Structure formats: C-alpha cells, structure tokens
Amino acid sequence: MKELKILAILIIVIGALYYGVEPYAHSIMEPKTAPADFAFKDLKPIDLSRGVASKGKDLVAQNCVACHSLKSQKIPAPMDKAAAGVSFGVVPPDLSHIASVLNPQFLAHFIKDPTKAALLTHKYKDDHPYPMPAFTQFSDQDLADIVAYLVSIAPKNLSDKQVFMQACQRCHDIKYDKLYAITDHKDLHRYLGSNAPDLSMMIRSLGREKLEVFINDPQKLLHGTAMPRVGLTKKAQEQVINYLEQTGDSKHHQRHRLGIQIMLFFAVMTLLAYFWKQKVWREVH
Amino acid sequence: MTEYWIPKNINFLWAMGVILLTLFTALVVSGIFLLMYYKPDAKLAYDSVNFTIMQEVAFGWLWRHIHATAASMIFVIIYIHMFVAIYYGSYKRGREMIWISGMLLFVIFSAEAFSGYMLPWGQMSYWAASVITGLFGKIPVIGPDLLMWIRGNYVVADATLTRFFMLHVFLLPVVIIMIIGMHFYSLRIPHVNNQEGEVLDFEAEEKKYKEGNKKESKVIPFWPVFLSKDIFVVCAFMVFFFYLVCYHYEFAMDPINFERANSLKTPTHIYPEWYFLWSYEVLRGFFFNGNLGLVVFGIVQIIFFLLPLLDNSPVVKPAHQRKAFQVWFWLLVVDMVVLTIYGKLPPVGNNRYVGLVASLIFLALFFVILPLISRAEKKGA
Numbered sequence: 322m323k324e325l326k327i328l329a330i331l332i333i334v335i336g337a338l339y340y341g342v343e344p345y346a347h348s349i350m351e352p353k354t355a356p357a358d359f360a361f362k363d364l365k366p367i368d369l370s371r372g373v374a375s376k377g378k379d380l381v382a383q384n385c386v387a388c389h390s391l392k393s394q395k396i397p398a399p400m401d402k403a404a405a406g407v408s409f410g411v412v413p414p415d416l417s418h419i420a421s422v423l424n425p426q427f428l429a430h431f432i433k434d435p436t437k438a439a440l441l442t443h444k445y446k447d448d449h450p451y452p453m454p455a456f457t458q459f460s461d462q463d464l465a466d467i468v469a470y471l472v473s474i475a476p477k478n479l480s481d482k483q484v485f486m487q488a489c490q491r492c493h494d495i496k497y498d499k500l501y502a503i504t505d506h507k508d509l510h511r512y513l514g515s516n517a518p519d520l521s522m523m524i525r526s527l528g529r530e531k532l533e534v535f536i537n538d539p540q541k542l543l544h545g546t547a548m549p550r551v552g553l554t555k556k557a558q559e560q561v562i563n564y565l566e567q568t569g570d571s572k573h574h575q576r577h578r579l580g581i582q583i584m585l586f587f588a589v590m591t592l593l594a595y596f597w598k599q600k601v602w603r604e605v606h
Numbered sequence: 607m608t609e610y611w612i613p614k615n616i617n618f619l620w621a622m623g624v625i626l627l628t629l630f631t632a633l634v635v636s637g638i639f640l641l642m643y644y645k646p647d648a649k650l651a652y653d654s655v656n657f658t659i660m661q662e663v664a665f666g667w668l669w670r671h672i673h674a675t676a677a678s679m680i681f682v683i684i685y686i687h688m689f690v691a692i693y694y695g696s697y698k699r700g701r702e703m704i705w706i707s708g709m710l711l712f713v714i715f716s717a718e719a720f721s722g723y724m725l726p727w728g729q730m731s732y733w734a735a736s737v738i739t740g741l742f743g744k745i746p747v748i749g750p751d752l753l754m755w756i757r758g759n760y761v762v763a764d765a766t767l768t769r770f771f772m773l774h775v776f777l778l779p780v781v782i783i784m785i786i787g788m789h790f791y792s793l794r795i796p797h798v799n800n801q802e803g804e805v806l807d808f809e810a811e812e813k814k815y816k817e818g819n820k821k822e823s824k825v826i827p828f829w830p831v832f833l834s835k836d837i838f839v840v841c842a843f844m845v846f847f848f849y850l851v852c853y854h855y856e857f858a859m860d861p862i863n864f865e866r867a868n869s870l871k872t873p874t875h876i877y878p879e880w881y882f883l884w885s886y887e888v889l890r891g892f893f894f895n896g897n898l899g900l901v902v903f904g905i906v907q908i909i910f911f912l913l914p915l916l917d918n919s920p921v922v923k924p925a926h927q928r929k930a931f932q933v934w935f936w937l938l939v940v941d942m943v944v945l946t947i948y949g950k951l952p953p954v955g956n957n958r959y960v961g962l963v964a965s966l967i968f969l970a971l972f973f974v975i976l977p978l979i980s981r982a983e984k985k986g987a
Contacts, residue, residue: 323617324617324618327617327618327619328618331686334939334943335682337943338880338943338946338947339857341943341946341947341950342880342883342946342947342950343857345947346947346950346951349951349952350874350875350951350952496653497656497657497661519866521656521657522656522864522865522866525656525861525864526861526862526863526864526865527861528856528861571661572660572661572667575667576667576668576671576852576853577852577853579668579852580848580849580851580852580853581852583848583851583852584845584848584849584852587841587842587844587845587848588845590841590844591838591841591842591844591845594834594837594838594841595838597834597837597838598834598835598837598838601830601831601834602831602834602835604820604821605614605820605821605823605826605831606821
C-alpha cells in the first residue's frame with residue numbers, strides 16, 4: 322500500500338511537469354486557428370450546376386492554352402519548362418488533372434481572380450504581378466462552363482503521388498522520393514521571394530493535424546507567406562498528406578505494429594519477474 | 607554480487623539505480639548502431655539521420671527512437687534518484703562521496719545530452735547549441751576567446767558538430783563509465799541507506815542471514831533477493847518505455863528538430879530540452895540584468911553539490927520525520943516544477959516576474975532556509 326502511495330505521488334508530480342512543458346506550453350506558444358474549411362466559405366458561391374462542357378472547351382482553347390498544357394487532350398505547353406520558369410517565375414500547371422484535386426467553387430473563383438482566391442493579394446501587386454491574369458470578363462456562366470469542361474476531362478481517381486505532383490510539385494521537392502520541383506529553384510526564388518522548402522520531412526516537423534490546417538490556408542499558420550491557398554478538396558488534401566507520410570515517415574505502420582508486440586513481451590516478463598520476486602522474498606519476510 | 611548486502615527496509619524507489627543502468631546500457635547499444643550510419647558532417651548529418659537511419663536501415667527508426675527516448679527518460683529517473691536521496695537524507699554522514707559522484711554524473715550526463723542533441727543538425731539543435739555555447743562568451747575577460755575555442759568557428763558550424771560528435775560518442779561516455787565505477791565503489795563502505803535512515807551493523811546482520819535466520823536479518827544479498835525486485839521494476843518500466851518509444855516519442859523528439867538547421871532563420875521560440883528548463887529559467891529570471899542571471903545560473907549548476915554542507919544537521923531521517931525539512935523538500939519540488947514550466951513559456955509580461963520570484967525562492971531555499979533548519983535541528987539534537 323505504501324509503495325502504491327509513493328507511486329501515486331510520483332505520477333502526480335511528473336504528470337504536472339509533463340502537462341506544463343508539453344500540452345500547456347505548446348497551447349500558449351502556437352497560435353490558435355480555426356479548423357480547415359473545405360467549403361471555402363469566404364468565396365461567394367457561383368452557380369456551377371448549369372455548366373456546359375462543350376462551351377467550356379472552346380473557352381479553354383481561346384483563353385488558357387496560351388500558357389497551360391492539357392496533355393491528356395494532346396495539347397502541349399507553348400513554352401518549355403526553362404523558358405516558362407524564366408518568363409513567369411513558376412511553370413504553369415498542366416490542366417488535365419486540375420479538377421480532380423481542386424474544389425470546383427475554388428477553381429471558378431481562381432480563374433476569375435487568382436490572387437484573391439489564393440490569398441496572395443499582399444504579395445503580388447502591380448509592381449510584382451501574379452503571372453496569371455484575373456479573368457474578370459468571364460460571366461458566372463462562362464466560369465461554370467470552363468469548370469464543367471475541366472471536370473469532364475479529369476480522372477475520377479488519382480494515386481496519392483499523382484495528387485501531390487499536381488498540387489505541390491511545381492514548387493516543392495521531395496528529395497527522399499527523388500522528386501524535384503518542376504520549376505528551377507532560381508526562378509522560384511525570384512518569384513516567391515524565398516525558397517520553397519523540401520517537403521521530405523514535413524510530416525514529422527508539422528504532423529498531420531497542423532498540415533491539414535496549413536495546406537488548406539497557409540496564411541493561418543504562416544502569416545504573409547508566399548505559399549498560395551491551393552484550394553484542394555478534403556480528399557485530395559488527405560492524399561497529399563498520405564503521400565508525405567509514405568515518403569517522410571515510411572515506417573509509421575511498422576512502428577505501430579511492433580510497439581504492441583514489444584509491450585506485450587515486457588508485460589509477460591513483468592508477470593514472470595513478479596512471481597519470481599514473490600518466491601525469493603517469501604524466504605526473507 | 608551475493609556478498610554485497612543491502613538493507614531489507616527499502617521500497618521501489620531504490621530500484622532507480624538499476625533502471626538508470628538499464629537505460630544507460632540501452633543508450634550505449636542503440637548509440638553503437640546509430641554510429642554505423644551517422645555522418646558527422648554539417649552537409650550530411652541531417653539526411654544520414656532522417657533518411658538513412660530513419661527510413662533506409664532496417665529498424666533504424668527503432669534504434670533512434672530508443673536512443674532519443676532513453677536520453678530523455680534517463681533524466682526523469684536521475685531526478686527521481688536525486689530527490690529520493692534528498693528525501694531520505696542519503697547525502698549525509700559518510701555518504702557524501704556517493705552524493706558528490708552522483709552529482710558529477712548528473713553534470714556529465716547534461717553535457718552528454720547537450721552534445722548529442724546537436725548531432726541531428728535540426729533547427730532546434732542548431733539554435734539551442736548557438737544560445738548555450740553563446741553563454742560562455744559572456745564570461746569576463748576570457749569569454750570571447752573561450753567561445754571561439756568551444757565552437758571552433760565564429761558561429762556554430764561544421765567544426766562544432768565534429769567536436770561535439772567526438773565528445774558525445776567517445777570522451778564523455780568514457781568519463782561517465784569511470785564515474786559510474788566511482789559511484790558504485792563509494793557505496794561499498796557506507797552501504798545503501800534505508801527508509802528509516804537507520805544505522806545497521808552490516809556484519810552482524812549478514813551473519814544472521816548466513817546462519818539461516820533470513821527473516822530476522824535486516825539485510826538481504828544483492829543477488830538474488832535485491833535484484834529480483836529490481837528486475838520486476840525494470841520490466842514494468844520497460845512496458846511504459848516502449849509505449850513512449852513507439853507511440854509517444856514526440857515528447858523526446860521535438861517536431862521542430864525535424865526541420866533542417868538554418869543559420870539564417872531563427873525559430874520563433876528557442877528553448878532547451880525539458881531537463882534543462884529549470885536552470886534556463888533561472889538564467890532568464892533576472893531579466894533586468896543578464897549578467898546577474900548568468901552568475902546565478904552558474905551557481906545553480908553546482909548548488910546541489912553543496913547540499914551536504916548546507917544541511918549539516920546530524921539528523922539522518924526521512925523527510926516525513928523532520929517536519930521543517932519536509933516542508934522545505936516539497937517547496938523545492940514545487941519551485942522546480944514552476945521553474946521548469948515557466949522556462950518553456952515565452953518570457954513576456956507576468957511570466958518574467960514568476961520566473962524572478964521562483965528563482966529567488968530557489969536561492970533562498972538553499973542558502974537561507976536550509977542552513978536555518980539544520981541549525982535548529984542541531985540545537986534540538
């Protein structure tokens with residue numbers, strides 16, 4: 322009984338210490354943020370229900386392919402990567418898969434006013450303009466048509482890695498998977514004002530929960546950053562995080578499987594040791 | 607081992623020494639495995655840890671997690687071991703050498719932990735190393751030269767990493783093993799203390815035991831009686847330890863340290879590992895005068911060594927039989943918990959005053975209250 326009392330006191334003191342330096346201290350040091358918003362409530366809804374894909378196809382042909390490629394539709398990029406990087410600062414994305422990863426409302430708003438949708442108005446102004454112009458001349462119907470077209474050509478399912486490549490690889494490296502940014506680092510630095518970090522270890526330095534808030538709205542955790550709000554759907558974002566886990570914390574499952582086995586082993590050893598100790602001490606007490 | 611005798615009147619807190627030995631062994635063994643793949647080079651260190659060891663080498667992650675978790679847990683147990691000794695008065699009357707060699711171990715373990723923390727070349731490793739080595743630069747007269755000598759460069763750089771690597775994997779472990787030997791050897795003459803602080807005639811008790819009066823004898827042999835209980839405690843501890851290793855390692859591996867060191871980008875908050883926080887808070891506590899903080903910081907590094915001098919009362923009893931000392935003991939525990947927690951919080955607003963008051967209380971407990979208690983006890987005794 323006495324030893325249990327001592328153990329209880331130990332647990333209380335160490336528990337207080339742990340609570341103070343871990344959950345409590347971190348709750349004070351890290352800014353509190355609202356949870357991720359996959360409905361993009363700050364953007365006024367555009368009626369996308371009556372979009373006509375065939376009309377959207379024409380609009381894309383007239384307006385988008387001057388810079389963007391659509392490889393699945395056999396439309397190549399007008400410039401090679403090096404030239405595009407020098408001209409724009411970042412290589413424009415291929416649009417074949419874009420609607421598989423972006424929220425449709427976000428996509429429509431992005432076409433209409435990219436810096437506003439990406440939450441980058443503080444970064445890209447007249448003296449340092451954003452490479453994609455705002456298509457304010459498009460009516461809501463035009464936007465609905467373009468989105469309908471992009472949705473019609475987008476595959477329903479992409480692998481985790483394909484989602485990552487579509488959403489992040491224009492700027493970010495994953496060195497540990499030998500995946501490198503499409504845009505040249507020098508061009509990117511000029512365009513962003515700083516280097517885009519390698520994401521190999523991001524799963525361990527930020528963790529799943531923070532990544533979920535950060536990717537959904539980078540400004541919340543890193544105010545003033547040049548990283549855009551990408552506008553990923555909940556599913557696409559989960560796939561990105563899964564990919565980061567596969568490359569940065571590939572032994573995650575092994576750790577969880579092995580942990581329980583080692584603990585069980587020592588639990589059995591504890592029992593055996595307890596019976597042995599009882600046997601030995603019976604002679605002296 | 608069967609010829610070394612231990613009092614029977616002890617509880618599981620006396621098993622901490624064997625847990626420490628187990629953890630130290632785990633550190634050495636896991637360290638040897640890590641050493642096979644680690645590269646002590648500022649360009650390669652980060653990837654050798656985070657890619658080669660954590661992902662490419664079979665079970666490399668397990669060795670690294672064991673190493674990091676054991677490094678943190680060893681301080682939990684050292685603090686328990688230390689406070690058990692304070693509670694039961696085991697630093698007194700012939701046991702001073704045990705106490706002093708133990709405190710030496712604590713200091714060398716601190717240096718060992720600090721030098722090891724830098725090796726993964728992560729953001730917090732780098733900046734913590736910068737801040738702590740920077741303290742040496744503030745020492746009068748020799749400071750700037752000393753700082754250069756320690757870092758091997760104007761800033762924390764490859765030269766610093768290489769020498770910290772040598773300290774961590776060779777010099778300090780050898781010194782630790784030697785002091786462990788000294789710590790054990792100094793136990794042979796005054797023997798282990800017991801729950802009541804009772805002075806035992808070990809030879810007479812040993813004779814009783816050997817004659818078969820095992821139940822009457824107040825001592826037990828180290829093997830198998832003492833160790834049978836220790837092994838039980840170690841096994842139970844290991845269940846908890848591997849829970850931490852596999853499911854809760856982040857308490858020992860700060861997520862920010864998975865970011866590569868960047869000498870151009872300071873982290874928002876710089877703080878040491880939890881076991882240094884209380885003395886770090888004393889350093890910051892005197893916020894209005896950095897030099898004063900540094901002086902007091904220097905004092906608290908050695909303050910526990912002085913315990914046998916500051917408490918020279920002849921009474922050797924557990925704290926619950928020395929009322930004033932018992933109050934002192936729990937005030938010290940609470941004060942150190944407060945210092946530790948505020949050592950991590952940003953030093954702004956009222957936090958600074960909490961730090962100052964807690965630091966002053968800490969000094970008063972050692973230099974004013976403890977000598978007064980022992981003086982009163984001497985008169986009473």
